[in-house]
Amino acid sequence: MREHERPAYDAVIVGARVAGAATALLLARFGLRVLLVDRGRLGADTMSTHALMRGGVLQLSRWGLLDAVVAAGTPPVYRTTFRYADDVVPVAVKPSLGVAALYAPRRTVLDPILVDAAAAAGADVRFGVAVADVSRDERGRVDGVVGRTRTGEVFRARARFVVGADGIRSTVAERVRAPVERIGSSVAAVTYGHWTGLETDGYEWNFRRDAASGVVPTNGGQACVYVSASPRRIGRGGRETLTRIVAESSPPLAERLAAAAAPAALRTFTGSRGRVRRSWGEGWALVGDAGYFKDPLTAHGQTDALRDAELLARALFAAIAGDLPEHEALAGYQRTRDELSSTFFELTDVIAGHGWTDDEIQVLLRRLSAAMSDEVKTLSDLPPVPPAGRLVHCG
Ligand SMILES: Cc1cc2nc3c(=O)[nH]c(=O)nc-3n(C[C@H](O)[C@H](O)[C@H](O)COP(=O)(O)OP(=O)(O)OC[C@H]3O[C@@H](n4cnc5c(N)ncnc54)[C@H](O)[C@@H]3O)c2cc1C
Numbered sequence: 001m002r003e004h005e006r007p008a009y010d011a012v013i014v015g016a017r018v019a020g021a022a023t024a025l026l027l028a029r030f031g032l033r034v035l036l037v038d039r040g041r042l043g044a045d046t047m048s049t050h051a052l053m054r055g056g057v058l059q060l061s062r063w064g065l066l067d068a069v070v071a072a073g074t075p076p077v078y079r080t081t082f083r084y085a086d087d088v089v090p091v092a093v094k095p096s097l098g099v100a101a102l103y104a105p106r107r108t109v110l111d112p113i114l115v116d117a118a119a120a121a122g123a124d125v126r127f128g129v130a131v132a133d134v135s136r137d138e139r140g141r142v143d144g145v146v147g148r149t150r151t152g153e154v155f156r157a158r159a160r161f162v163v164g165a166d167g168i169r170s171t172v173a174e175r176v177r178a179p180v181e182r183i184g185s186s187v188a189a190v191t192y193g194h195w196t197g198l199e200t201d202g203y204e205w206n207f208r209r210d211a212a213s214g215v216v217p218t219n220g221g222q223a224c225v226y227v228s229a230s231p232r233r234i235g236r237g238g239r240e241t242l243t244r245i246v247a248e249s250s251p252p253l254a255e256r257l258a259a260a261a262a263p264a265a266l267r268t269f270t271g272s273r274g275r276v277r278r279s280w281g282e283g284w285a286l287v288g289d290a291g292y293f294k295d296p297l298t299a300h301g302q303t304d305a306l307r308d309a310e311l312l313a314r315a316l317f318a319a320i321a322g323d324l325p326e327h328e329a330l331a332g333y334q335r336t337r338d339e340l341s342s343t344f345f346e347l348t349d350v351i352a353g354h355g356w357t358d359d360e361i362q363v364l365l366r367r368l369s370a371a372m373s374d375e376v377k378t379l380s381d382l383p384p385v386p387p388a389g390r391l392v393h394c395g
Pocket of ligand 1: 015016017018019020037038039040046047048049050051052053129130131132165166167168170171190269287288289290299300301302303304305
């Protein structure tokens with residue numbers, strides 16, 4: 001291909017939150033030409049109880065972004081307390097691999113930190129662009145996106161790769177007809193809100209069958225409080241539902257909630273079965289919820305998105321730099337993602353089914369913790385990412 005015929009970008013990434021902004025940031029740091037688009041607005045909130053696990057915090061630390069999260073006033077979490085029917089198990093966060101605490105930044109804090117870092121690394125960023133389709137070359141390979149700007153103009157961009165980081169209802173996945181390779185059987189619902197002045201001591205996870213609840217300390221002196229149960233119990237959600245389920249799940253939390261200032265409105269997720277899609281093809285890839293979604297009760301979607309952003313960015317870089325054939329690089333991305341996710345996906349499906357006994361849930365959570373340790377080990381073994389400001393340009 002002659003120079004003037006090259007696509008304008010190495011990658012166009014659709015969706016500028018944890019998965020997409022992180023992928024853009026890493027590709028730009030590797031020296032690639034990146035366009036990041038989102039139909040929304042920078043800094044807008046989204047549905048999430050936003051707790052990061054160790055792997056997610058480790059990624060932010062490895063990429064040099066944890067300081068910005070801390071500087072935004074995100075409180076450190078030094079302890080996680082699990083409450084069961086007859087047992088309370090506090091677990092201290094052990095400092096290791098540069099992670100001394102966990103954090104749960106609001107998405108209005110975390111997502112813009114990632115987007116700003118991507119822009120600082122050289123990515124072009126456009127909000128207010130809704131992608132409607134992919135474009136294809138004469139051989140059928142995906143070679144760009146087509147959409148509309150907020151003001152109604154047609155938007156087109158060409159790239160060697162299109163990355164769908166556009167969430168659970170991914171347009172890119174639909175347009176490339178990415179097959180669903182695995183589907184869960186459980187559906188749980190969640191209703192949550194942010195209380196002010198609630199006494200907190202780190203993350204609290206309360207597990208009672210069909211009445212799970214939790215507390216996630218976050219920015220602005222607030223704590224996110226959620227309940228998860230079958231969709232039938234949560235219904236349309238809201239404060240009465242949350243208060244009733246918290247009272248069953250953890251009576252001491254119900255008392256503390258009564259003493260704090262409740263939010264004006266709660267948000268409700270009515271549930272969706274977990275699913276894994278094939279996440280690469282000719283000229284395209286999926287990352288984050290677009291490729292792999294699981295129920296939020298195990299609070300791992302963002303951590304996985306930050307992990308998979310790096311796995312995908314490394315695969316795309318290897319393909320573009322010619323270090324690996326494209327198929328090998330992208331198949332390797334999905335294989336590693338699936339190896340690291342498989343146990344987690346299965347356990348989450350069982351936990352979200354709310355069919356366990358009080359003894360079984362403790363065993364399930366211990367297995368989940370072991371799967372998280374494997375993930376952290378893999379991430380800590382990855383080579384360092386080029387720091388901000390040092391570009392490694394490839395041909
Ligand atoms: C109730 C609930 C609670 C959760 N709690 C936690 C938790 O505590 N911890 C945790 O780690 N995870 C949690 N999760 C999961 C987590 O929120 C997701 O895994 C994470 O947001 C996925 O990030 P993403 O970047 O893949 O997608 P998203 O965050 O969904 O972002 C997708 C982006 O793509 C954009 N977009 C979509 N379509 C288009 C289009 N056609 N054109 C342009 N842009 C488009 C959207 O505007 C959006 O900004 C929770 C989820 C829910 C529903």
